[in-house]
Amino acid sequence: EPEVTQTPSHQVTQMGQEVILRCVPISNHLYFYWYRQILGQKVEFLVSFYNNEISEKSEIFDDQFSVERPDGSNFTLKIRSTKLEDSAMYFCASSWTEQETQYFGPGTRLLVL
Amino acid sequence: GESVGLHLPTLSVQEGDNSIINCAYSNSASDYFIWYKQESGKGPQFIIDIRSNMDKRQGQRVTVLLNKTVKHLSLQIAATQPGDSAVYFCAEFIQGAQKLVFGQGTRLTINP
Numbered sequence: 001e002p003e004v005t006q007t008p009s010h011q012v013t014q015m016g017q018e019v020i021l022r023c024v025p026i027s028n029h030l031y032f033y034w035y036r037q038i039l040g041q042k043v044e045f046l047v048s049f050y051n052n053e054i055s056e057k058s059e060i061f062d063d064q065f066s067v068e069r070p071d072g073s074n075f076t077l078k079i080r081s082t083k084l085e086d087s088a089m090y091f092c093a094s095s096w097t098e099q100e101t102q103y104f105g106p107g108t109r110l111l112v113l
Numbered sequence: 114g115e116s117v118g119l120h121l122p123t124l125s126v127q128e129g130d131n132s133i134i135n136c137a138y139s140n141s142a143s144d145y146f147i148w149y150k151q152e153s154g155k156g157p158q159f160i161i162d163i164r165s166n167m168d169k170r171q172g173q174r175v176t177v178l179l180n181k182t183v184k185h186l187s188l189q190i191a192a193t194q195p196g197d198s199a200v201y202f203c204a205e206f207i208q209g210a211q212k213l214v215f216g217q218g219t220r221l222t223i224n225p
Contacts, residue, residue, distance in 0.1 A: 004156075031211065043157060043202065045212040056211045091156050098211055099145050104156035 002026045004105035006092050012111045013082055021077045021108045023092030032075045033093040033102060034067065036060070043091065049075065050098075082112045125222045132190040134219045136203035141184060145206040147213065148177060148188045150199045157202060157215075160188070190221075198223045 005024045013019050025032050034046040048055040049067055057065075066078045075094075079086055089109050093102040126132045138146070144165035149157035163170045163177045163186070170177050176189040190197055200220050204213040 033212070035213075042217045043204075043213075043215040045214065048211040050211070058212075099206060099208065101147060101159050101162055102213060103159060104149075106156045107154075 004092055004094055004103055006090075006105040006108050008108060009106065010109045010111075012113065015084055015112055016081050019079050019082055019110065021079075021090050021092075021110070023075045023077070023105055024073050025075055025092065025094030026103060027073070029094035029096050029103075031055075031095045031098055031102075032067075032069070033095075034077045035091045035093060035104075036088040037091065037107075038088045046077070046090075079110075082110075084112050086110060087112045122217065123220045123222070125224055126193055128195060128223050128225055129192055132188075132193050132197070132221055134188045134190075134201050134203075134221065136186050136188075136216050138184050138186070138203070138205045140205060140207065140214075141181075143205045143207060145208070146177070146179065146186055147204045147206070148175075149202045149204060149215075150197075151202060151218070152199045157204075160201075193221075193223050195223050195225070197221060 004026055007022045011019055032049040035043050036046055037043045045058050047057040047061045047067055064080045068076050089107040091107045092105045095102045147162040148160040150160050151157045161172045161175050161177050163179050168179050174191045179186045200218040202218045203216045206213055
């Protein structure tokens, strides 16, 4: 069964450093998303991406965040200068169409020290 | 506004019993809802979805009920098993914004 994959599973970084979180969405999906989940809290939307551009982004997704689909399979989230409050689980998701089920990856646990 | 909330943060049931997890939503224009299961350290796993033109949908051991009048949906799990222990989130698709809004989650614990 196709699934969304994410790397790395864990990332520890120093405050102010750049991190890149990687995702491989399900191969025939066209819509891609990043969500995050601070420990013990609900899953929060960050950004949606379609046709090589951002469709929607939340207030969390400020200028320190960027997304890219560098090739036909990868979808990345970059945080340019990490802050302590960026520590969270980051989930990538993908869907075939806009209003179809979004399938989530296993997440990357980011810890900013 | 857009918010999806859950009525109970925790629920404990005996193995073999049925579970009902409730969720309230506030965006009356939303027409697509999903239940996800999240086990510790894992990503949300799709369980079942429902569109607003339906009021009930059944899967394997799970049923989702949608009451648009009171903006409420529920997830029923029949004959719960230890593997059902997880946090369950309802999510509302915000049309036009291409995003899911998740509720706070209910932790379901199955007692032997």
